[in-house]
Amino acid sequence: MKTLEIGIAGAGSGGLAAAAGLAQAGHRVSVFDRFDTPKPVGSGLVIQPVGQAVLAQIGAADKALDLGNPISRMVGREARNMRRVLDVSYDLSGTDARFGLALHRSALFEAVLDAARMAGAELIPEHEAVGLTQGPKRQIRFTKGRESAPFDLVIDAAGAGSPLSPLVARTLPYGAIWGTVDWPAETDLRPDWLSQSYRAARRMAGVLPIGRLPGDTTTKAAIFWSLTPNSLTRWKDAALDAWKEEASEFWPSFAPFLTGLTDHVQMTPAFYSHGTLRQPVREGLVHIGDAAHRASPQLGQGANMALLDAHALCTALAVKRLPDALTHYVQIRRRHLWLYQLMSAAFTPLYQSDSRWLPALRDHVLTPLSRVPPMPRILSRLVCGDLVPPIRT
Numbered sequence: 001m002k003t004l005e006i007g008i009a010g011a012g013s014g015g016l017a018a019a020a021g022l023a024q025a026g027h028r029v030s031v032f033d034r035f036d037t038p039k040p041v042g043s044g045l046v047i048q049p050v051g052q053a054v055l056a057q058i059g060a061a062d063k064a065l066d067l068g069n070p071i072s073r074m075v076g077r078e079a080r081n082m083r084r085v086l087d088v089s090y091d092l093s094g095t096d097a098r099f100g101l102a103l104h105r106s107a108l109f110e111a112v113l114d115a116a117r118m119a120g121a122e123l124i125p126e127h128e129a130v131g132l133t134q135g136p137k138r139q140i141r142f143t144k145g146r147e148s149a150p151f152d153l154v155i156d157a158a159g160a161g162s163p164l165s166p167l168v169a170r171t172l173p174y175g176a177i178w179g180t181v182d183w184p185a186e187t188d189l190r191p192d193w194l195s196q197s198y199r200a201a202r203r204m205a206g207v208l209p210i211g212r213l214p215g216d217t218t219t220k221a222a223i224f225w226s227l228t229p230n231s232l233t234r235w236k237d238a239a240l241d242a243w244k245e246e247a248s249e250f251w252p253s254f255a256p257f258l259t260g261l262t263d264h265v266q267m268t269p270a271f272y273s274h275g276t277l278r279q280p281v282r283e284g285l286v287h288i289g290d291a292a293h294r295a296s297p298q299l300g301q302g303a304n305m306a307l308l309d310a311h312a313l314c315t316a317l318a319v320k321r322l323p324d325a326l327t328h329y330v331q332i333r334r335r336h337l338w339l340y341q342l343m344s345a346a347f348t349p350l351y352q353s354d355s356r357w358l359p360a361l362r363d364h365v366l367t368p369l370s371r372v373p374p375m376p377r378i379l380s381r382l383v384c385g386d387l388v389p390p391i392r393t
Contacts, residue, residue: 002321003027007140007151009129009164012040014289014306015157016112016121020058021314023119031121032140032148034128040105043178043268044210044222045297046071046194047101047108049090050385051304054311055111059118063111068103069191069211069219072096074300074383076196076351078363079203079250085367086196088379098384100300102194102210104180104222108303110214129156130163138284152322154285155313157306160273162291169275169294174352176204176224177235177267183209183219184256191219194300197251200359201351202226205251223257225267226352232269240264272296274348276341281326286313293337295344298351304385305340309333312391332392339388 004027008015011033023029047055047064055061076086091098117123127148131141137150156164189195189207196206204226213220225247227235235243240261248255261267273294280292289306316329349355350362369375381387 004152004317004322005149006030006153006155007032007138007148008155008157009140010156010158010162010289010291011035011113011123012157012159012289012306013108013112013303014310015155016109016116017054017058017060017307018155018157018288018310018313019121020060020112020115020119021310022317023116023121024058025314025318027317029116029119029121030148030151031116031123032127032129032142033123033125036126040109042105042270043180043224044102044104044208044220045108045303046208046300047103047307048300048304048383048385049098049100050390051307052101054307057311058112058115060111060115063114064101064103064108067107067111067212067214068101069209070096071100071102071194071209072192073190074100074194074196076198079197079199083363085198085363087370088383089376090380090384092377092380098380100194100383102208102222104210104213104220106214107211129158132164132285136284152284156285156287156291157289157310158291160290160294162287164285165277165287165291167275167277167287167292167294169273172272172274172296172348172352173354174226174228175232175269175271176226177232177269178222178224179261179267180210180213181221181223181257181260183221184259187253187256189253195253197254198351198359199250201349201353201355201362203250204351205247205254207254207257221257223254227269229271236264274341274345276337279330281330283323286326286329288313293341295341296348296352298348299340299344300383301340301344301385305337308336308385308390315391335392336388336390340385343382343387 008031074088133139140148208222244258276293280287288309312333316325320328
């Protein structure tokens, strides 16, 4: 195998996982990040079984498991009548062999960062990528007129706002505000479930138990509240206590998680888009993660997709030489990526939209059907991330 010089733009989960895997394979890897001290952005997420397998492959699983919290079930109820309209179990065998791993983004970041450093990848902060040179050996262009050395391969892992990606995604009408709070001593919510409450598809609140933050012993929860860009402005202008009262009335189980909130800045807004690059590779360049495909977090697959992209790229480079390895990468990821992008586009408006008939269809048709075999097993595989093989052999 020829040793490659590889440059990665972006120190997110996908970029760092790629750095770890490629450095372990003997390549010389440089990771550039725009922050002076690389750090994650956001609150909680779920690493599904397919993503956990990638973490194990690069040596990051033990730390992630130590900090995170296993999730056995995803449950959602209609707020008005408390009817259960979402109920997906990770492991129908009853052995708990499969589970979602809920954790804070900082915990995932620290786990994959440690793995990348242990593998020998070089992390270079304060280098914000703004462009690329052309040709078989590309250089990354940074702010202040700087350029990197030439690389055999550049990996764009700079996320949804990547200046290197040509992806034009469709903006979704709903997003959410996210916060990280202490898990309360008194709550009727289970610490091994992702719990949600809905009112039609116009309102959604959720609680995700995420374990511990790095360097902390306190058990945490990620909370979220759906809204549109216009309602975000109104939320910021209104008194925080007024929203806390509204949210507590909407879902009484939500109230204990709001007591520690005293300022709007404790909740971070996140808005989503949907789209996929038709061709994520070009000469000497590959886009992975949100730089290549974006979707809502409804199926909980965002970070998992980035991890799978990283693993598939490592696999392709292990069996093919450039440029054939990039073509092989696209081939082994295409089917899984296409299916999950399609399913995300189909499921999202059932839970976040202004539609009146879609939530009625969800509650009165799809929910009863979801309880009829083989649908429970299909939904479980869908959430676990392996409804079809994540990497096609």
